[in-house]
Amino acid sequence: xxxxxxxxxxxxxxxxxLRRDVRRFRSDPVEEALVTHxxxxxxxxxxxGLSETWRLVRVQTPAARAAALANYKQANAAALAGYGxxxxxxYSALKLSGMEEAPVHxxxxxxxxxxKGRGLGAQSxxxxxxxxxxxxxxxxxxxxxxxGLGIGWVSILDAQALARRLDVPDDWVLxxxxxxxxxxxEGETPELETLGWEERRRDLPIETR
Amino acid sequence: xxxxxxxxxxxxxxxxxLRRDVRRFRSDPVEEALVTHxxxxxxxxxxxGLSETWRLVRVQTPAARAAALANYKQANAAALAGYGxxxxxxYSALKLSGMEEAPVHxxxxxxxxxxKGRGLGAQSxxxxxxxxxxxxxxxxxxxxxxxGLGIGWVSILDAQALARRLDVPDDWVLxxxxxxxxxxxEGETPELETLGWEERRRDLPIETR
Numbered sequence: 001x002x003x004x005x006x007x008x009x010x011x012x013x014x015x016x017x018l019r020r021d022v023r024r025f026r027s028d029p030v031e032e033a034l035v036t037h038x039x040x041x042x043x044x045x046x047x048x049g050l051s052e053t054w055r056l057v058r059v060q061t062p063a064a065r066a067a068a069l070a071n072y073k074q075a076n077a078a079a080l081a082g083y084g085x086x087x088x089x090x091y092s093a094l095k096l097s098g099m100e101e102a103p104v105h106x107x108x109x110x111x112x113x114x115x116k117g118r119g120l121g122a123q124s125x126x127x128x129x130x131x132x133x134x135x136x137x138x139x140x141x142x143x144x145x146x147x148g149l150g151i152g153w154v155s156i157l158d159a160q161a162l163a164r165r166l167d168v169p170d171d172w173v174l175x176x177x178x179x180x181x182x183x184x185x186e187g188e189t190p191e192l193e194t195l196g197w198e199e200r201r202r203d204l205p206i207e208t209r
Numbered sequence: 210x211x212x213x214x215x216x217x218x219x220x221x222x223x224x225x226x227l228r229r230d231v232r233r234f235r236s237d238p239v240e241e242a243l244v245t246h247x248x249x250x251x252x253x254x255x256x257x258g259l260s261e262t263w264r265l266v267r268v269q270t271p272a273a274r275a276a277a278l279a280n281y282k283q284a285n286a287a288a289l290a291g292y293g294x295x296x297x298x299x300y301s302a303l304k305l306s307g308m309e310e311a312p313v314h315x316x317x318x319x320x321x322x323x324x325k326g327r328g329l330g331a332q333s334x335x336x337x338x339x340x341x342x343x344x345x346x347x348x349x350x351x352x353x354x355x356x357g358l359g360i361g362w363v364s365i366l367d368a369q370a371l372a373r374r375l376d377v378p379d380d381w382v383l384x385x386x387x388x389x390x391x392x393x394x395e396g397e398t399p400e401l402e403t404l405g406w407e408e409r410r411r412d413l414p415i416e417t418r
Contacts (some may be wrong), residue, residue, distance in 0.1 A: 002357055002395070003355065003356050003357035004220060004224060004354075004355040004356075004357075005220075008217065008220045008224075008355065009352075009355050009356070011213060011214075011217045012221070012224070012351070012352070012355055013253070013352075015213060015217075015221070016250065016253040016254075016348055016352075017253055019253075019255070021255055039413060039415065040413065041225065042413055043409070043410075043411075043413055044222070044225040044226055044228075045225075046228070046230055046350075046362075046399075048364055049401065049406075049407060050399060050401050050402065050406070050407040050408065050409055051407075052409065052410055055414075055416075056413070056414070056415045056416065057415070057416045057417070057418055058415055058416070058417045058418070059418050060417060060418070061417075061418060064418040075333045078332070078333070079328075079329075079332045079333065082328070082332060083327075087327065091329070094329075096329075096330070107418075116407065117401075117406075117407045118292075118296065118406070118407065119288075119291070120288075120300070120303075120305075120401070120406065120407070121305070121364045121365055122364070123287070123288045123291060123365075124284045124287070124288065124364065124365050124366055124367060124368070125364040125365075125366065125368055127339070128364045130336070130340075131339075131340070131343045131384070131385070134340045134343040134344060134347070135343060135346075135347045135350075137344075138343070138344045138347035138348065139225055139347065141255075141344075142221070142351075143218075143221070143222075143225075145213075146212065146213040146217065146218050146221055147212050147213075147218070148211055148212035148213075153255075155257055155330045155331070155333065155334040155337045156330055156332075156333050156334075157333055157334065158333060159333070159334055166418050167418070168416075175340070176340070186211070190255075190259060192258065192259050192326075192329070193259065197258075197259070197326075197327070197329065198258060198259040198260075198325065198326045198327065198329070199259065200252070200259055200261065201252075201261055202252075204248060204249065204251055204252055204265070205264075205265070206248065206265045206266070206267055207264075207265065207266045207267070207377075208266070208267045208269060208270075209266055209267070209268050209269070209270060209273040209316075209375050209376070
């Protein structure tokens with residue numbers, strides 16, 4: 001099996017370095033063809049037993065977007081209440097979602113009731129269905145960044161309440177709520193590191209058995 | 210933020226198309242520098258709140274490898290027992306892991322007790338820690354394939370029993386057990402599709418709210 005050219009590999013590393021979780025978007029629209037290009041990453045993604053349990057919902061009516069934003073604000077207020085003193089001040093100074101500006105919102109679910117793939121590989125580890133959806137989101141993230149687009153993954157949410165509000169089937173579990181759009185800036189450094197909340201490790205410890 | 214060149218994007222799509230879950234490996238060793246190159250993908254991966262909860266264990270002693278293989282065989286026998294008739298025959302004809310041949314085995318855990326990142330983004334959705342580990346595995350998968358290497362993700366396992374057997378801390382949850390090595394063949398079609406177990410969807414339905 002052939003390796004890809006060295007210059008491609010270097011660019012792939014650069015792509016991974018520049019892939020950020022984006023919370024600061026310009027509000028310009030994203031052409032539909034580009035949105036489709038990003039979403040098509042799902043069709044290239046692995047899934048346990050070829051179960052392909054991903055289910056995609058574009059959240060685009062003003063009412064649905066407002067409900068998602070309200071859900072985030074409530075969850076963020078609850079998270080803030082868990083911090084005290086300086087840490088609370090630091091937390092509240094962070095911008096943790098670009099939901100108000102990002103032109104495209106996508107709620108990505110896993111249909112836990114699907115029998116596609118006939119349960120292969122998911123009997124022992126049913127979480128593999130959701131993990132497969134995460135793999136697909138990761139491919140989309142890279143594909144979007146290669147186009148100059150940014151994705152922000154919002155996890156400060158009451159996922160069950162949001163699923164109910166979006167009126168999806170009971171067996172659909174929310175895996176990721178994604179904002180897609182044109183970032184205000186690019187960079188190699190995560191914003192949480194720039195703002196002093198947390199640093200990335202420079203090493204990668206590996207144990208042996 | 211600049212887009213990557215068109216030819217890079219085309220190659221990236223090809224990489225995603227050729228990324229397979231590999232179960233048929235040659236047994237030749239993989240140079241350590243290449244293994245390190247693949248593992249370094251973790252250092253480029255996103256993680257909720259920069260929590261970086263991934264914990265890596267190389268499974269390389271004959272005793273540890275044999276224990277992992279036995280764990281798989283038992284889980285696979287249990288999975289087979291869930292099928293009847295023709296489906297059981299079809300299932301038992303599948304090769305679902307390359308654990309015996311793959312030179313490199315890697316158990317990837319998420320440390321659910323880590324307070325790195327101070328809980329940011331994971332209070333409302335604690336599963337985001339494990340999802341972040343899946344993002345990292347996905348990057349490694351692409352990076353390995355770009356080198357001509359294959360990865361097989363084994364999920365037919367009793368994850369808790371394997372974690373105990375590998376003697377990792379109680380708070381480490383097994384996210385993925387990965388086989389890494391040189392594939393026997395390359396292809397765009399998943400083996401489960403070639404062998405008639407399941408097909409990929411050609412479409413991608415998207416709902417709107």
